[in-house]
Amino acid sequence: MSKQALSHKLSVAPMLDWTDRHCRYFYRLMSKQTVLYTEMVTTGAIIFGKGDYLGYNEEEHPVVLQLGGSDSEAMAKCAKIAEKQGYDEININVGCPSDRVQNGRFGACLMAEPALVAQCVDAMKQVVDIPITVKSRIGIDDHDSYEFLHTFIDVVKEAGCQHFIVHARKAWLSGLSPKQNREIPPLDYERVYQVKRDFNHLDISINGGIKTFEEANQHLEHIDGVMIGREIYQNPYLLAQADQQIYGSNNEVLTRQEIIDEMALYIDKHVNAGGKMWHVARHMLGLCNGLAGAKQFRRFLSENSSLPDANGDLLKRAFDKVVQLQK
Numbered sequence: 001m002s003k004q005a006l007s008h009k010l011s012v013a014p015m016l017d018w019t020d021r022h023c024r025y026f027y028r029l030m031s032k033q034t035v036l037y038t039e040m041v042t043t044g045a046i047i048f049g050k051g052d053y054l055g056y057n058e059e060e061h062p063v064v065l066q067l068g069g070s071d072s073e074a075m076a077k078c079a080k081i082a083e084k085q086g087y088d089e090i091n092i093n094v095g096c097p098s099d100r101v102q103n104g105r106f107g108a109c110l111m112a113e114p115a116l117v118a119q120c121v122d123a124m125k126q127v128v129d130i131p132i133t134v135k136s137r138i139g140i141d142d143h144d145s146y147e148f149l150h151t152f153i154d155v156v157k158e159a160g161c162q163h164f165i166v167h168a169r170k171a172w173l174s175g176l177s178p179k180q181n182r183e184i185p186p187l188d189y190e191r192v193y194q195v196k197r198d199f200n201h202l203d204i205s206i207n208g209g210i211k212t213f214e215e216a217n218q219h220l221e222h223i224d225g226v227m228i229g230r231e232i233y234q235n236p237y238l239l240a241q242a243d244q245q246i247y248g249s250n251n252e253v254l255t256r257q258e259i260i261d262e263m264a265l266y267i268d269k270h271v272n273a274g275g276k277m278w279h280v281a282r283h284m285l286g287l288c289n290g291l292a293g294a295k296q297f298r299r300f301l302s303e304n305s306s307l308p309d310a311n312g313d314l315l316k317r318a319f320d321k322v323v324q325l326q327k
C-alpha cells in the first residue's frame with residue numbers, strides 16, 4: 001500500500017548549503033504543517049560518501065529528501081535507504097542548472113530525457129511505499145515551448161509520479177551561473193497553471209519569486225501547492241504565520257522570544273555533542289528582520305557564534321539587544 005501523499009500547500013524549497021538539518025529544525029518550530037525539503041543529496045554521496053548525509057531530527061517531519069542522480073539502480077537503492085531512515089517522500093532534482101550537476105547527468109538537463117526520469121521513478125516506486133515526486137523547471141535552453149513541458153510531465157507521470165513542483169523559470173544550462181539563473185529569464189506562472197489545467201488529477205506546486213503569503217494564497221486559487229525558497233531563508237519569521245495563513249489552522253504563533261529560547265536549548269545540545277554554534281546560528285541571522293536592532297542581532301551573531309565557547313546563551317544575548325530597542 002502506498003503511503004498517503006503529504007499536503008503540500010506550502011513547502012520550503014531544497015537549498016544547497018542552506019536547508020540543512022539545523023535550518024529545518026528552526027523552521028519546524030515555527031510551522032508544524034509546512035513541508036520541508038532537504039538540500040539536494042546525490043546518490044554518489046549516499047552510496048559512497050563517508051558523511052551522515054541523511055541525518056535529521058525527528059521533529060522535522062514532514063520532511064522530504066531531495067535526491068540528485070539519474071542511474072535508476074542507484075536511485076532505487078538510495079530511495080530504499082531513505083525510506084528506512086523515515087523520510088516522508090523523495091523528490092528528484094530536475095531543476096538545478098549547475099555545470100557540476102550536468103556533468104553528473106542530473107538536475108535540469110534531465111528535462112530533455114523524460115524517459116530516463118520515468119525509469120528512475122519506476123525503479124524507485126518498485127522498492128518504496130513513500131511518494132516519489134519531481135522538481136523541474138518550465139524548460140531548458142531552447143526547449144522552452146509549452147509542448148516540451150507537457151511531454152515531460154506526461155511521460156514521467158506514467159511511471160507513477162503524482163506530484164510535480166515546477167520552478168516557473170526556464171534553466172539556462174550554459175552562460176549563466178545558477179545564481180543568475182534564479183533571476184533571469186523572467187518567471188512564467190501562467191505556464192505552470194496551464195500544467196494544472198491539463199493534468200488536473202496530478203498535484204502541481206509552483207515555485208519561483210514568491211515573497212508573501214498573500215501571493216501564495218493567490219497562486220493556491222490555481223494550483224495545489226506553493227514552494228518558497230529564498231524569501232523564507234532571508235525572512236524566516238514569515239514561517240510563524242504559515243499554519244494560520246496558509247493552512248487555516250489555530251496552531252499557536254510562536255513569538256521570536258519563544259523561538260530564541262527553544263533554539264538556545266537546541267544549540268546547547270548541539271554544542272555539547274561537539275558541534276559548532278555557528279552551524280545553527282547562521283540560519284537565524286534574518287530572524288529579527290523588520291525590527292529595530294535586526295542589524296545588531298545579525299552582526300553580534302556573525303561576529304561571535306564561531307568563538308570556541310559560543311553557546312545558547314550567546315543567542316539570548318544577541319536577542320536581548322533587539323528587546324532593549326523595542327522598549
Ligand SMILES: Cc1cc2nc3c(=O)[nH]c(=O)nc-3n(C[C@H](O)[C@H](O)[C@H](O)COP(=O)(O)O)c2cc1C
Nearest residue numbers: 013014015016039040095167208209210228229230
Ligand atoms: C542557495 C540555494 C541553493 C539551492 N539549492 C537547490 C537544490 O539543492 N535543489 C533544488 O532543486 N533547487 C535548489 N535551489 C533552487 C530553489 O529550490 C528554488 O527553486 C529557487 O530558489 C526559486 O525559488 P525562490 O524564488 O522561492 O527562492 C537553490 C536555491 C538557492 C538560493
